[in-house]
Amino acid sequence: MKAVTKTLSSDAFEGRAPGSAGETKTLAYLQQQFAKAGLKPGNKGQWLQDVPLVEITAKNVTPLTITGGKTPLSFAYGPDMVVGTYRVTPHIDVTNSDVVFAGYGIVAPEKGWNDYAGLDVKGKTVVVLINDPDWQTPEAKGLFNGRAMTYYGRWTYKYEEAARQGAAAVLIVHQTEPAAYGWNVVRSSNTGAEHVADAADGHMTDSAAHGWIQLDAARKLFASAGKDFDALAAAAKVKGFKPVDLGLKASVSFDNTIAKQVSHNVVGILPGREAPDEYVLLSAHWDHLGRCTPVNGDDICNGAVDNADGVAALVALAQANAKAGPARRSMVFVALTAEESGLLGSAYYGENPVYPLAKTVGGANMDALAMYGPAKDVIVIGPGKSELDNYLNAALKRQGRHATPEPTPEKGFYYRSDHFSLAKHGVPMVYFETGQDLVKGGLAAGRAAAKDYEEHRYHAPSDEYDPNWDWSGVQQDVALYYMLSRDLAESRAWPNWLPGDEFRSIRDKSRATVTGVAK
Known part of the structure; x- marks a missing residue:
């Protein structure tokens, strides 16, 4: 792991940006390492899966204008609102579109919840709230899991559902x-280039425009419609809420600069000895930010921890499993591209799986393994979602360690790393981070180390390989991934999402397509 991490995070790889010379070097190196570890090319005899990407940058954005109410309104791009598109087209024009408030913008049949019930929003502008209806519940329990965000609370879901509704x-x-970040983050993240996987239809089934509006601007919008924002927001928390036509018209337009490129996932496989058509998947993203804002003359964001060490762990797990001999089921190892651009490599795999997702038993994702030294725990991101928790807990027990729930479940971290792209298609995935209750120094030391990395090295040129790192904690965590994935690969079980989870129905439908579904 040291050798792989040191190589991938060296200046020679230029920060591993998709589409760069650094990608070319990374792909060549990973194919070599996968083969050396004992894997076979995993994509119909090839190592690489093409991932077509599109970069869309909004230009000449007009103000968002609102008419038809008590007061005409004009909201500026940046300070008041942000807007963009996934459509691969040179111009977007939304003109005099009826404005509707659709609560939290959620359609969850398994919960008996539909914010679009009885409403045709085709051609209309939908205003929705961020997070879930019960996000203010102090504990992680309730219809939408209380304080712990579900996928229905994520902004990505809000966009997807609005597009499905037309x-x-x-x-x-x-x-x-409820967003878990300030307007500064929304503005900086949505006023540059947007990246999407290329698609035959150019994403023309997506909404023409999507974006955010400042709270103060939203209050003015509702007031112009003669409505009280706070009262409607409170009503939207209650099951049975009916969407409200605000009687307003919205208009906004902008041009798009479009650039296309092809990046790649690297796919290897260890075929199973008895059930080669059942798959356990392990993943880590190989990309990082490439060249970035210089700090003391250094403009290469090397991404040693994020995520060269995760890819190094993927190689190590491939080697360990190859040495152990074939498991009952096949084991798939995927080094993913474009995670830093919005999980695009994993999203592409989810939409275009090399191996059928209905026959993918489950898996785990590795991202930014921490060099803090050994810990008594691991922090489980999204605990209580699937039966994979049982596999993780069994492996932890063998190590004499325990699982600690994530401290900020309201931030929705489960939906912000590559495992999610498989989960949203129904494949149970587990993701955990290095624990903070360190053997040396306890919680105080662990929290201080995590804070130091986040403040001084995360997404910065200083995230570089350090020969003085303590790898013993990483070894612990990678051993957990080994035990969990190997147990799953040797099993005949098909772990599912727990009843009521937002991905349960997707998995049930997926598995029902397979003849002789294992129960």
């Missing part, structure tokens, strides 16, 4: 607490 545009009302 909306011309969707605007999310920004509130700092």
